[in-house]
Amino acid sequence: MESFVIEGGHRLSGTITPSGNKNAALPLLAAALLTSGRLILRNVPDIGDVQIKLALLEQLGVRVDQVAPHVYALTAAAIPAVDPDVAMARRIRTSPLLAGPLLARRGHVTLPRPGGDVIGRRRLDTHFLALRALGAAVEVTPTSYILSADGLRGADIFLDEMSVTGTEQAVLAAVLAEGHTTIGNAASEPHVQDLCRCLSQMGAQIAGIGTNLLEIEGVPSLGGADFTIGPDFMEVGSLIGLAAVTGSELRLAGARPRDHRMSRIAFGRLGVTWRDEGDDIVVPGGQELVVNHDLHGAIPKIDSAPWPGFNPDLISTALVVATQSRGTVLIHEKMFESRLFFADRLIGMGAKIVLCDPHRAVVVGPSQLYGEPEGLPSPDIRAGMALLTAALCAKGRSVIFNIGQIDRGYERIDERLAALGARIERAR
DSSP states (O other): OOEEEEEOSOOOEEEEOOOBOHHHHHHHHHHGGGOSSEEEEESOOOOHHHHHHHHHHHHTTOEEEEEETTEEEEEOSOOOSOOOOHHHHTTOTTGGGGHHHHHHHHSEEEEEOOOOOOSSOOOOHHHHHHHHHTTOEEEEOSSEEEEEOSSOBOOEEEOSSOOHHHHHHHHHHHTTSBSEEEEESOOOOHHHHHHHHHHHHTTOEEEOTTSSEEEEEOOSOOOOEEEEOOBOHHHHHHHHHHHHHHTOEEEETTOOGGGGHHHHHHHHTTTOOOEEETTEEEEOSSOOOBOOOOGGGOOOEEEBOSTTSBOGGGHHHHHHHHHTSBEEEEEEOOSOTTGGGGHHHHHHTTOEEEEEETTEEEEEEOOOOBOOTTOEEOOSHHHHHHHHHHHHHSBSEEEEEOTHHHHTTSTTHHHHHHTTTOEEEEEO
16 A cells, blocks of 8 residues: 655745646536537546546446546447446545436436545435436435436426535536526535536536526537636645645646635635735745734634635645644534544644534644654545645654545645655655
8 A cells, every 4th residue: 555755844845736626527527428529628637536437437438538648538429328337436426426417318327325535424415306306216225326317307496505516416417407497505616617617618508607596598418618627726725735834935826816715814814825926826935824813812713614615625724734823723614524533643743732523623833743654544635635734844754644545636746746845755
């Protein structure tokens, strides 16, 4: 099993270009099933979850051609009557997003329960409530979901939660449904916007992109498109935190700063600053991180929320940054009850953290972190990247195991950070 061996305490410098957005690439790959035309996707990240999704599509009859690095051409001329491979589908979280396109294209699909990060309960109810509203029959068994539809029809849908993948599921199914669909309480994250913009290029009629109310007029068929995926929002946030705690000056090229206005507010509570230069974000080196108190000296809170709130996938990085910021702050992860459980690893490295309950942690900083040569297991994608960040600012040597989790979301992160001066090696 591979691991990262890290020598902490060294500053990084230089320019790094964020990979394509993982959370946009995965639903966009599923969108290839909606058309017999050629869909070209550019800036596709070379990560584990993408490779599994591509293998699933090939198994479903999609022709997949890698025409250049990070560029794929997908053609689903015909969809055979086979269901997604169970073993592969269980390895990623987004396998349910195959449901909407397969229902729209051929009228039936059986899917296993998905895999992905173990960060608490991640309900799929929103997906199936939306599909039922569009006319699908859904049978839930202990191990699978059996779906069928004799044609999908537009509906007035109000989602029971502002779910990203639930919204994407509804959109993927509605674009070919007969008639008009309204999706209220829709998620509007940058990756949801990318999906809608690509579908629009393919001929879908979608209004309200970037808002919480989507209006979709179903069309009989979609064509091909050539679409470039935007920068990975989560990777940009992770790199901002990494630069801050290591005192590094980094330029994040093409980072789309307007997507990070709430991140600026949240990280700003920990004293992190950066400047926007065109489409780049530049994090200055040697920042003195000090917690900015609320009015009357009250302890501030960093909490997760649906877009445009602070993204829950960046809570793990914020926790690490808080350990290096002078003062006290409350970290509140509202959505997933196991996201903060990696805090005990940071405590073992020297962090002053009180885990109040599964959703809240009080952090008192700054703390000198010390390396963990005996090894830190990466529990999920974001906690793994957070532990990598902690190891890079710690004193001494650390080993991180189970790095396949990190590879699922961060493309060749060891090579790219080493190019900036990080002391990191992949051990086999």
